[in-house]
Amino acid sequence: MDHQRRRLLVGSVLSFAAVLPAIRLTAAELTLTPRQTRGPFYPVRIPLDSDNDLIVVNGKSRRAKGEITNVVGRVLDERRQAIDGARIEIWQCDANGRYHHPWDNRSVPLDPNFQGYGEFTTGADGAYRFRTIKPVSYPGRAPHIHFAITAPGTQPLVTQMYVAGAPENENDWILNSIGDKRARDSLIVEVRPHPEIVGELMAEFDIVLITDGRYSSG
Numbered sequence: 001m002d003h004q005r006r007r008l009l010v011g012s013v014l015s016f017a018a019v020l021p022a023i024r025l026t027a028a029e030l031t032l033t034p035r036q037t038r039g040p041f042y043p044v045r046i047p048l049d050s051d052n053d054l055i056v057v058n059g060k061s062r063r064a065k066g067e068i069t070n071v072v073g074r075v076l077d078e079r080r081q082a083i084d085g086a087r088i089e090i091w092q093c094d095a096n097g098r099y100h101h102p103w104d105n106r107s108v109p110l111d112p113n114f115q116g117y118g119e120f121t122t123g124a125d126g127a128y129r130f131r132t133i134k135p136v137s138y139p140g141r142a143p144h145i146h147f148a149i150t151a152p153g154t155q156p157l158v159t160q161m162y163v164a165g166a167p168e169n170e171n172d173w174i175l176n177s178i179g180d181k182r183a184r185d186s187l188i189v190e191v192r193p194h195p196e197i198v199g200e201l202m203a204e205f206d207i208v209l210i211t212d213g214r215y216s217s218g
Contacts, residue, residue, distance in 0.1 A: 066133030082126025
């Protein structure tokens with residue numbers, strides 16, 4: 001693990017939290033982040049390099065293919081309070097539409113420079129950041145990133161983040177299994193040019209957990 005790179009990435013999320021927009025919703029208006037399937041491609045073995053920068057793998061001289069995308073947000077409870085110590089895991093396919101997983105044996109090339117999986121633990125402000133690639137579609141699925149969140153005093157959550165405007169969203173059966181439109185729309189985010197980093201993209205995805213043991217699937 002490149003500890004210097006990890007320190008830089010952790011520091012960047014603290015400074016980046018300052019540019020995230022303030023959340024103006026009341027507690028009653030907050031939409032709980034709905035559950036989604038974990039899917040078959042959660043890593044069998046966590047990679048040695050599992051930090052929050054998925055486009056650079058320790059020991060590799062090249063970066064991952066794809067459009068660099070900074071996925072940022074906060075982990076909140078239903079009272080709009082930031083959750084300290086929330087562990088966030090993400091995993092997704094590479095730019096060719098293939099997962100780093102032994103069960104994904106499709107005949108498309110695997111990008112060896114894409115980490116495929118990352119972890120981050122929130123601080124007192126609940127903010128997180130991942131530097132990854134813009135998700136792409138593959139047969140049967142809209143572009144998405146898998147999230148798993150475990151946090152003190154909350155129920156573990158597995159969900160997925162989708163890309164606004166992706167035509168595959170309309171026919172993605174996992175996304176559309178969420179009957180409540182407001183809950184479904186909470187998983188679909190805009191991916192737009194980064195306001196501070198030329199040539200990179202940004203997506204803001206806040207995750208709202210419930211802390212009293214109940215949970216709605218949407």
